[in-house]
Amino acid sequence: MNAYDKVKNEKGIIAHLMNGGSSPSNQEESNSYANALAKGNYPAGLDGCFTVGISGGCGMDCFVMQNGNCKMPQEVWDRHKVPIQKLQEMYDDGYYENEIQQYCQLYGLELKTAGTRESNLQGKFTL
Numbered sequence: 001m002n003a004y005d006k007v008k009n010e011k012g013i014i015a016h017l018m019n020g021g022s023s024p025s026n027q028e029e030s031n032s033y034a035n036a037l038a039k040g041n042y043p044a045g046l047d048g049c050f051t052v053g054i055s056g057g058c059g060m061d062c063f064v065m066q067n068g069n070c071k072m073p074q075e076v077w078d079r080h081k082v083p084i085q086k087l088q089e090m091y092d093d094g095y096y097e098n099e100i101q102q103y104c105q106l107y108g109l110e111l112k113t114a115g116t117r118e119s120n121l122q123g124k125f126t127l
Contacts (some may be wrong), residue, residue: 012036013055023057024048030063060086068095074103084109 013036024030027048033055034046048064049071059080064070073096077087084104091100091111104111 011040017055023052023055024063026063070096073099077103084111088112 013033024033030048030051033051034042034044037046037051037054038044049069052058052062052064058076059065060076060082062070062076065073065076070076076082087100087104087109088111090096091113101111101113103109
């Protein structure tokens with residue numbers, strides 16, 4: 001049982017958040033959150049990215065971001081001014097490869113693509 005199992009509908013979600021409750025921190029909480037919203041004005045089948053985002057939990061600590069499933073990672077990186085070292089770590093771990101390359105290219109950041117992994121852009125970034 002999680003904090004969202006007790007919340008029965010959309011008004012309950014709002015009350016939970018207004019009273020200091022947090023955004024969903026894992027898939028189970030996200031599903032319970034989505035089920036409560038679906039009893040109100042939201043459609044069934046909301047995903048983790050939506051439930052975390054609508055509750056104000058977007059960021060580098062979000063479980064969706066950490067699992068590599070964020071739908072708008074570049075917006076999160078911009079808002080939180082994520083350092084290139086963190087982007088490099090995510091790239092090296094195989095998360096958001098194309099998005100990180102585009103982001104670095106757009107902002108003129110150096111991304112090391114040599115070493116254990118080969119670059120899809122083959123030399124467009126500084127090694």
